Amino acid sequence: MRQKKFILQEQEIPTHWYNIQADMPTKPLPPLNPATRKPLNADDLSHIFNKECAKQEMDMEHTWIEIPEEVREKYSYYRTTPLVRAYALENALGTTAHIYFKNESTNPLGSHKINSAIPQCYYCKQEGDTNVTTETGAGQWGMALSYAAKLYGLEAAVYQVKITMQQKPYRSTVMRTFGATVEGSPSMSTRAGKNVITRDPNYPGSLGTAISEAIELATTTPGCKYALGSVLNHVALHQTVIGLEAEKQMKLAGEYPDKVIACFGGGSNFGGIAFPFMRHLFDGSHKDTEFIAAEPESCPKLTRGKFEYDFGDEAGYTPLLPMYTLGHDFKPANIHAGGLRYHGAGVIISQLIKDGFMKGVDIPQLESFEAGLLFAQTEGIIPAPESCHAIAATIREANKATKAGQSPVILFCLSGHGLIDMPSYESFINGDLRNYSVSNSEIEENLKKVPR
Numbered sequence: 001m002r003q004k005k006f007i008l009q010e011q012e013i014p015t016h017w018y019n020i021q022a023d024m025p026t027k028p029l030p031p032l033n034p035a036t037r038k039p040l041n042a043d044d045l046s047h048i049f050n051k052e053c054a055k056q057e058m059d060m061e062h063t064w065i066e067i068p069e070e071v072r073e074k075y076s077y078y079r080t081t082p083l084v085r086a087y088a089l090e091n092a093l094g095t096t097a098h099i100y101f102k103n104e105s106t107n108p109l110g111s112h113k114i115n116s117a118i119p120q121c122y123y124c125k126q127e128g129d130t131n132v133t134t135e136t137g138a139g140q141w142g143m144a145l146s147y148a149a150k151l152y153g154l155e156a157a158v159y160q161v162k163i164t165m166q167q168k169p170y171r172s173t174v175m176r177t178f179g180a181t182v183e184g185s186p187s188m189s190t191r192a193g194k195n196v197i198t199r200d201p202n203y204p205g206s207l208g209t210a211i212s213e214a215i216e217l218a219t220t221t222p223g224c225k226y227a228l229g230s231v232l233n234h235v236a237l238h239q240t241v242i243g244l245e246a247e248k249q250m251k252l253a254g255e256y257p258d259k260v261i262a263c264f265g266g267g268s269n270f271g272g273i274a275f276p277f278m279r280h281l282f283d284g285s286h287k288d289t290e291f292i293a294a295e296p297e298s299c300p301k302l303t304r305g306k307f308e309y310d311f312g313d314e315a316g317y318t319p320l321l322p323m324y325t326l327g328h329d330f331k332p333a334n335i336h337a338g339g340l341r342y343h344g345a346g347v348i349i350s351q352l353i354k355d356g357f358m359k360g361v362d363i364p365q366l367e368s369f370e371a372g373l374l375f376a377q378t379e380g381i382i383p384a385p386e387s388c389h390a391i392a393a394t395i396r397e398a399n400k401a402t403k404a405g406q407s408p409v410i411l412f413c414l415s416g417h418g419l420i421d422m423p424s425y426e427s428f429i430n431g432d433l434r435n436y437s438v439s440n441s442e443i444e445e446n447l448k449k450v451p452r
């Protein structure tokens with residue numbers, strides 16, 4: 001029987017995260033204070049985040065950062081995760097490509113987000129904080145943080161984007177099951193939320209607004225830290241356990257990826273799987289690997305955004321970050337891949353794109369669900385609508401290779417399962433979904449609001 005899954009023992013959970021910032025040929029530009037336009041340091045960030053994560057965010061020096069033993073112990077509840085050869089998908093496509101996926105959907109919370117929620121809550125506890133707060137789009141991050149907070153006896157308050165609260169009602173129930181309080185955003189409980197509701201009472205919410213609300217709560221509540229589930233460098237750092245395991249597992253399979261693919265919201269699952277392999281671009285041992293980030297056609301910051309200093313949130317509470325952005329108050333269409341509805345790309349990713357180490361591709365909503373359905377019907381796993389974008393990009397690459405008579409090894413990250421996303425599959429199957437494109441003038445208009 002040919003081998004389908006490549007499994008590592010618990011002792012092989014990585015002992016260190018890989019900090020790509022130390023190896024990057026061009027270092028990312030620093031975040032700026034929006035008022036003075038002066039570079040910020042780790043101390044400035046520790047008003048909002050716990051100190052250790054603030055330090056990791058700015059660390060350009062240490063290539064390897066030790067994973068605390070208590071965190072590894074919590075990782076062992078669900079790690080390591082399998083690397084799987086997608087034989088059935090390959091068959092259905094009739095492709096000559098070898099397709100592998102790293103399955104981050106196997107933990108009960110259903111996505112990769114837990115890989116960063118655990119260390120963030122661990123550090124908060126270590127530093128004497130009592131509360132954490134955050135935003136959540138589709139709900140995966142809120143679920144992961146609610147559980148991680150409970151592990152360490154912290155209170156969690158989650159602002160969930162209103163539209164996704166309605167699209168995915170069970171997500172807030174999961175968060176409350178883990179003991180968190182959940183508010184629909186925009187809410188009336190913060191100044192940022194009130195401002196948005198005053199302008200537009202029917203606004204369905206966005207990640208940008210929800211971030212503003214959570215930061216406002218964190219900066220006005222003693223002992224409360226803000227935790228972010230994507231975009232930032234320390235989040236991508238924690239996610240490198242994905243790629244570090246995958247690297248060992250690809251060795252077990254006797255292959256090395258020619259293409260590494262992940263879906264892209266703010267960049268954490270992409271960075272998680274890609275950065276450990278990218279270090280072999282930098283050290284010259286594997287120079288030809290291609291890195292592809294799959295974003296929704298309706299939120300195309302990687303392919304059509306501009307590299308600018310911009311805010312990470314809608315209200316402008318965050319530092320200015322150098323990133324590919326569509327403008328901080330870009331209002332993405334209500335696609336079902338809620339986790340990909342974010343206006344900007346992380347700072348590291350933005351620099352890597354600028355330097356030509358990776359690229360973005362745009363996937364229309366219908367193509368993403370077609371890919372998701374094919375994957376479900378072949379491999380037996382219903383993927384998260386976000387992950388469907390990675391599958392669609394993988395299928396494009398596989399078909400291209402088949403036509404060209406090539407057999408590349410493609411590795412993609414299955415960032416989560418879609419079992420609480422059935423309303424979106426139902427809409428797709430009923431023919432009720434459509435594509436959303438964005439016009440150039442819409443993008444240009446939005447970029448005018450970027451602070452210069």
Ligand SMILES: *Cc1c(COP(=O)(O)O)cnc(C)c1O
Nearest residue numbers: 230265266267268269339386416
């Ligand atoms: C949050 C989420 C994403 C997008 O976030 P990234 O930081 O870009 O990884 C993708 N897939 C799933 C399943 C998610 O929960």
